[in-house]
Amino acid sequence: MEYNNLSVLLRRLYGAKIRKFCIDGGFTCPNRDGTCGIGGCIFCGERGSGEHIQKKGVAAQMEGALASAKPGEKYIAYFQNFTGTYAPIDVLKERYDAALCDGRIVALTVGTRPDCIDEDVACLLASYKDKTDVWIELGLQTESDETAARINRGYKKEAFEHAMKILSSHGVRAVVHLMAGLPGEDREQLLKTVDYVNRFPLFGVKLHSTYVSRDTELCRMYERGEYTPLTFDGYVEDAIAVLTHLRPDFWIHRLTGDSPGDLLVAPLWVRKKDPVLIEIRRRMSERGLFQGCEYRGTSYPVIEKP
Numbered sequence: 063m064e065y066n067n068l069s070v071l072l073r074r075l076y077g078a079k080i081r082k083f084c085i086d087g088g089f090t091c092p093n094r095d096g097t098c099g100i101g102g103c104i105f106c107g108e109r110g111s112g113e114h115i116q117k118k119g120v121a122a123q124m125e126g127a128l129a130s131a132k133p134g135e136k137y138i139a140y141f142q143n144f145t146g147t148y149a150p151i152d153v154l155k156e157r158y159d160a161a162l163c164d165g166r167i168v169a170l171t172v173g174t175r176p177d178c179i180d181e182d183v184a185c186l187l188a189s190y191k192d193k194t195d196v197w198i199e200l201g202l203q204t205e206s207d208e209t210a211a212r213i214n215r216g217y218k219k220e221a222f223e224h225a226m227k228i229l230s231s232h233g234v235r236a237v238v239h240l241m242a243g244l245p246g247e248d249r250e251q252l253l254k255t256v257d258y259v260n261r262f263p264l265f266g267v268k269l270h271s272t273y274v275s276r277d278t279e280l281c282r283m284y285e286r287g288e289y290t291p292l293t294f295d296g297y298v299e300d301a302i303a304v305l306t307h308l309r310p311d312f313w314i315h316r317l318t319g320d321s322p323g324d325l326l327v328a329p330l331w332v333r334k335k336d337p338v339l340i341e342i343r344r345r346m347s348e349r350g351l352f353q354g355c356e357y358r359g360t361s362y363p364v365i366e367k368p
């Protein structure tokens with residue numbers, strides 16, 4: 063196995079095929095509503111990094127999703143759109159509870175920003191641990207505060223460090239989202255980000271290539287010739303570099319993005335996930351590479367898992 067594939071772990075843990083239900087929790091984002099920024103991250107489109115906006119409540123979405131359930135399958139309830147911890151705590155509880163409506167839901171995962179993690183949120187998430195698997199997904203994208211300003215991320219990396227401390231103290235596992243091909247970044251900077259995340263007690267990593275969605279600031283940069291997306295080959299090599307330098311104990315939750323369908327402008331190769339995954343594995347296998355084979359510790363002190 064070239065890398066620690068999450069689907070292998072889930073099958074081992076639950077003895078079943080695990081499908082993910084992507085839920086729109088009806089949240090917004092402090093980087094859009096003016097709390098810490100306006101307009102959002104420059105790559106973020108109207109769906110807020112999610113696959114779709116739903117007009118239905120969480121319970122109705124779960125009912126619809128479970129209607130297509132197949133015998134023997136189990137499910138992850140994933141709050142994907144916008145910032146899944148950005149609401150009063152009682153609202154969060156109500157929506158998370160609504161998602162955990164069936165014994166076949168074996169995990170609750172919530173996508174959010176590090177600056178939307180506090181003690182109350184961590185306590186609430188930890189309270190589900192007796193009932194189900196729980197993890198939080200933090201959209202870091204890069205360790206560089208310079209790039210963070212360029213992409214209008216709206217927080218500095220200290221916020222990520224603070225969030226990790228809170229989550230660790232409550233025993234809530236965290237997955238970090240990283241992006242290759244961010245404006246102004248090259249493979250060297252991507253590997254600095256890998257070195258940075260290697261110091262944290264993460265459950266896993268999601269990586270994808272930066273893509274241009276319609277009606278975003280990144281799209282305007284692309285149209286002005288100020289941004290060039292990665293090629294298929296460039297991304298495959300970036301992903302291999304990330305995997306080989308990543309800590310060997312992290313789980314890989316994803317190596318491709320959920321391209322925004324009709325809103326995708328470029329690069330068009332991101333529409334098809336399988337060729338990307340096949341090529342990453344093929345090249346790694348051919349070269350005798352595997353996750354962590356280039357990991358030599360980190361230039362930061364490693365913070366071990368609780």
Ligand code: SF4
Pocket residue numbers: 091092093094101102103106107110111143144145175201215
């Ligand atoms: S933090 Fe997430 S939801 Fe908010 S603007 Fe950035 S990508 Fe979009």
